[in-house]
Amino acid sequence: MLVDGVIGYKTHTGSKINQAACDLAKEVADEGGCLIAGGISQTPTYLSGKGKEAVQAEFRKQIQIFVANNVDFLLAEYYEHVEEVEWAIEVLKETGKPVAANMCIGPEGDMHGVSAGECAVRMAKAGADIVGINCHFDPFVCLEGMKKMKAALDKADLHPYLMVQPLAYMTPDAGKQGFIDLPEFPFALEPRVCSRWEIMKFAREAYEIGIRYIGGCCGFEPYHIRAISEELSKERGGFMPEGCQKHDMWGQGLRLHTKPWVRARARREYWENMKPASGRPFCPSCSKPDNWGVTAGDDMLKQKTEATTDEEIKQLAAK
Amino acid sequence: MLVDGVIGYKTHTGSKINQAACDLAKEVADEGGCLIAGGISQTPTYLSGKGKEAVQAEFRKQIQIFVANNVDFLLAEYYEHVEEVEWAIEVLKETGKPVAANMCIGPEGDMHGVSAGECAVRMAKAGADIVGINCHFDPFVCLEGMKKMKAALDKADLHPYLMVQPLAYMTPDAGKQGFIDLPEFPFALEPRVCSRWEIMKFAREAYEIGIRYIGGCCGFEPYHIRAISEELSKERGGFMPEGCQKHDMWGQGLRLHTKPWVRARARREYWENMKPASGRPFCPSCSKPDNWGVTAGDDMLKQKTEATTDEEIKQLAAK
Amino acid sequence: MLVDGVIGYKTHTGSKINQAACDLAKEVADEGGCLIAGGISQTPTYLSGKGKEAVQAEFRKQIQIFVANNVDFLLAEYYEHVEEVEWAIEVLKETGKPVAANMCIGPEGDMHGVSAGECAVRMAKAGADIVGINCHFDPFVCLEGMKKMKAALDKADLHPYLMVQPLAYMTPDAGKQGFIDLPEFPFALEPRVCSRWEIMKFAREAYEIGIRYIGGCCGFEPYHIRAISEELSKERGGFMPEGCQKHDMWGQGLRLHTKPWVRARARREYWENMKPASGRPFCPSCSKPDNWGVTAGDDMLKQKTEATTDEEIKQLAAK
Amino acid sequence: MLVDGVIGYKTHTGSKINQAACDLAKEVADEGGCLIAGGISQTPTYLSGKGKEAVQAEFRKQIQIFVANNVDFLLAEYYEHVEEVEWAIEVLKETGKPVAANMCIGPEGDMHGVSAGECAVRMAKAGADIVGINCHFDPFVCLEGMKKMKAALDKADLHPYLMVQPLAYMTPDAGKQGFIDLPEFPFALEPRVCSRWEIMKFAREAYEIGIRYIGGCCGFEPYHIRAISEELSKERGGFMPEGCQKHDMWGQGLRLHTKPWVRARARREYWENMKPASGRPFCPSCSKPDNWGVTAGDDMLKQKTEATTDEEIKQLAAK
Secondary structure: OHHHHHHOOOOOOOHHHHHHHHHHHHHHHHHHOOOOEEEEOOOHHHHOOOOHHHHHHHHHHHHHHHHHOOOOEEEEEEEOOHHHHHHHHHHHHOOOOOEEEEEOOEOOEOOOOOOHHHHHHHHHHOOOOEEEEEOOOOHHHHHHHHHHHHHHHHHOOOOOEEEEEOOOEOOOOOOOOOHHHOOOOOOOOHHHEOOHHHHHHHHHHHHHHOOOEEOOOOOOOHHHHHHHHHHOOHHHOOOOOHHHHHOOHHHHHHHHOOOHHHHOOOOHHHHHOOOOOOOOOOOEOOOOOOOOOOOOOOHHHOOOOOOOOHHHHHHHHHO | OHHHHHHOOOOOOOHHHHHHHHHHHHHHHHHHOOOOEEEEOOOHHHHOOOOHHHHHHHHHHHHHHHHHOOOOEEEEEEEOOHHHHHHHHHHHHOOOOOEEEEEOOEOOEOOOOOOHHHHHHHHHHOOOOEEEEEOOOOHHHHHHHHHHHHHHHHHOOOOOEEEEEOOOEOOOOOOOOOHHHOOOOOOOOHHHEOOHHHHHHHHHHHHHHOOOEEOOOOOOOHHHHHHHHHHOOHHHOOOOOHHHHHOOHHHHHHHHOOOHHHHOOOOHHHHHOOOOOOOOOOOEOOOOOOOOOOOOOOHHHOOOOOOOOHHHHHHHHOO | OHHHHHHOOOOOOOHHHHHHHHHHHHHHHHHHOOOOEEEEOOOHHHHOOOOHHHHHHHHHHHHHHHHHOOOOEEEEEEEOOHHHHHHHHHHHHOOOOOEEEEEOOEOOEOOOOOOHHHHHHHHHHOOOOEEEEEOOOOHHHHHHHHHHHHHHHHHOOOOOEEEEEOOOEOOOOOOOOOHHHOOOOOOOOHHHEOOHHHHHHHHHHHHHHOOOEEOOOOOOOHHHHHHHHHHOOHHHOOOOOHHHHHOOHHHHHHHHOOOHHHHOOOOHHHHHOOOOOOOOOOOEOOOOOOOOOOOOOOHHHOOOOOOOOHHHHHHHHOO | OHHHHHHOOOOOOOHHHHHHHHHHHHHHHHHHOOOOEEEEOOOHHHHOOOOHHHHHHHHHHHHHHHHHOOOOEEEEEEEOOHHHHHHHHHHHHOOOOOEEEEEOOEOOEOOOOOOHHHHHHHHHHOOOOEEEEEOOOOHHHHHHHHHHHHHHHHHOOOOOEEEEEOOOEOOOOOOOOOHHHOOOOOOOOHHHEOOHHHHHHHHHHHHHHOOOEEOOOOOOOHHHHHHHHHHOOHHHOOOOOHHHHHOOHHHHHHHHOOOHHHHOOOOHHHHHOOOOOOOOOOOEOOOOOOOOOOOOOOHHHOOOOOOOOHHHHHHHHOO
């Protein structure tokens, strides 16, 4: 369900598709002793301003399949407005399952001007057992937001578990609204992809902040998740998953390379201090995000049932 | 076999591994009506200066399995010295199969100072039916090399087919020796990965130069290969492989996106003119390649049977 | 006097030097019908924590020469702490002269955590007739700070004149403390120097915010000041100073260039849309400022009478 | 006279202007015991294809004033075609004065395809006592060209003195034709200005190559020339010109700075390793030069007597 929200395409919610997804998830989870989450995300219904009752009705319909399949916990994620995620948490809590809730916001808070700290407090008060941030920003921008959430939660004497699932794309320039607005989204994001070393640094910093549910969103590849595992192996009692058997950490496999100057890279401090070049001398380092200044309630965001026409694309492009 | 050369690790050449590889290749090729190539690449034996007889003996041993499996054609690729690829072509020609030959060089030519044009002429004269460049440089640097090869071949009235299989990494800064020497090799190359639009541009330019075997080497993902297919669909009689059914070209799928400023990107000229930022404001755009000035014949490059020790790594790092 | 504060060297305040400065200023001002300001700036005395009485005594001593020379107005500028500039304004007001007051802060406010808006309100309440920002940040970062000042002043129903004198160096990466902390300060700032087009853009935006005292600080060259004049000529009744006679605006002089592609640059839209490259492919676009987290009151900042020794430099460099 | 060539404006050659220039030069030279050169540069006459006789006639006319003023030596500089500088050298030699000759070329050679090495040999054979490169490229690109000149001269057993006067702008991206073609020329070159440390590095490398006439062209400020003097003081018997008395080398003056992290920069290795950021995150590091592919003989380059019209600018801009 998450993917629908992230990519923004039409939703195919036939119960057959959802059942197939649950079956697949169960099969994979059983291989590794993992938990299964059923996830919902922000709705065009909310963006179109149809109100609490309509939005919650949609959430209730979506989670039937999760309840029928007895998933381990429920997840409300990729919300840009704290009001909508509160409505989602209320619905998820009706099931009696543990509830995790994430917003796709950065340190500047939600699209209606609510601060990141206040968002965390409201998610916790609405009943979320785990609160945090997912998508829209890079690992380090997300951690800036998480620090604000943690501080506000501590101040309010609220102590939910913390969770973070950032992009694997660098987005220091993504403004308040996140990477959707960057001109490179979604088909030229390659130069922004994080290295495994950047992800290890992220995992360490997340752990030190007190976050215990550390994952990834768009752009994460299996080797990025493996990097989290490796960085925090000691904290997990030395546990290393199967994927870690395929390689040596910190470039140790390079000891066998034919070129001596590549063998010289088989050491931790080399990769820890790496500032990778983009190899693109005619490109800038940062981009200016689109910033059309519209959010939930704006007519432009009302859900459309038809694909945009050529003429409309031309008009949009001219803005 | 290629991978052994590219990554530089110890070679596991047991006949069982090679037979399994042939079986897998045949299975996949049969699905799509493809040809199978058996490939060999440059040898530590050559770098260690053991001479023609020893090197050719090794090639002969390697190709037995290809002959036994009756592959469609043979490929000698990833050679840094034209002398060695000539020796390889001689051995491959003994089989009577069509022979393709690639060097991993750029416009500046091979490691012994032979120009790119002269390399092409010598590969053709040695008997290669297809000649070109693979690996080590980005698509556009490789095409610079291919133009020099084409010009020299034309001048010598030699007309082999042309072939190119570049990296999917941008490497304008890779010097004469290629991306191995870039400090980011091999574990921080992410910001250099080509977008699909860059690959489409490459495919078009390669075709216009007269190259008819257009592929990719390290860094290519399936969507990059698909981009080649899509760009040249018209030239192939409108043929579009299965992988192209999963998406709309030139970002047309974005017409359904919820944000109007993202819908505005559903057009060719948007992506064609994209100069993607790296999102890394504290990083440079280019890197200085290691340039230790050693090549075949140098003692440092003699094959070692043991992995580099900690002490040796420390000494190498101090260079 | 300003320069002492900006560069941070020992102050030579002998009355002869000050008298000579007044004489020079008067001579130049008379040439163009200009006003003369007498300026003071932040003191090591304040940074060393010696208290209001000691600091104001120093200010009183400094301004004697301005009063004796009957300057047109007084200027307190380059203050990092609003408390100190309030003390300065009090002293300057004792003279009965018009008083301008600037802080060298950005949008994040002063070094003790007072917001930019609150700083402006406190300067106005302390009696400054003109308030604003000078030095430490680039034109566009300074304008961000000025917008916050303007908003807070409007809200407090205070209406002093507004003033801005930014650096001519681009400093989007200068953090809260300004360009002193950038690693390039002060001897490698060249790539950050603004073009005349950037200064024209700044002048226009400053005017539109309502600022009527628009100038420049470190890095400004005569052609930068001329650019302000030219941009705002219409607003000043068409007045163009002598310096504008030496060239044609918007590159019109290029119409006579021998190369046709340079003649093609003789037009406003070319220069208005210029994004100049640094020509430094191995350098980053931004730097990480030093951020030692010390401000007035910290022992490290107490005034020293001796130059730093080699040993001390070594210790500082190791931090 | 040089400036006319560099900037490309109409030439004002009235003998009064030239006499005034000689008077000024003599006055300044006498202050410091310097030599005076009379310089000529490339002509629109050559670019317009009017032939040797017409071009040499123009040179003869230009140098009358130098002869009348008995300058110390003659300089032919800023030539893009070796043929034209040969004609210039012939004329200058007629005076019996020592003759220096520079071309504004890089390592790729002149605009008619003559290599840098061949250009040097031809200038020496034409009679130049000093040969080298000036303008068009940055210090390090010029030195690449000088190395090629030196190698070719050595091979031809020719031993003129060597001379280099690069830009003070970084131009790794200037292609074959030089900085005129960069989109930033001439009004947005600021981010390319060299630091004093870059100039010191240049001076050292130039000296080591064997160049003994080391200076600067467009973009050089007095502090850049001073940096050359300081770097090579030891080689000149410890001589330091007056301008060096105003500051301490290698940032030693920073020992008195109030901020300890700035005092930490008072050391040679800090500035020697500086990679200055441009502070322009939305700008590229390099630019694509205009490359219209026209040179002497092309109709587009024929001298025009009238300034380009608005309509012509529009047509040029549309190219």
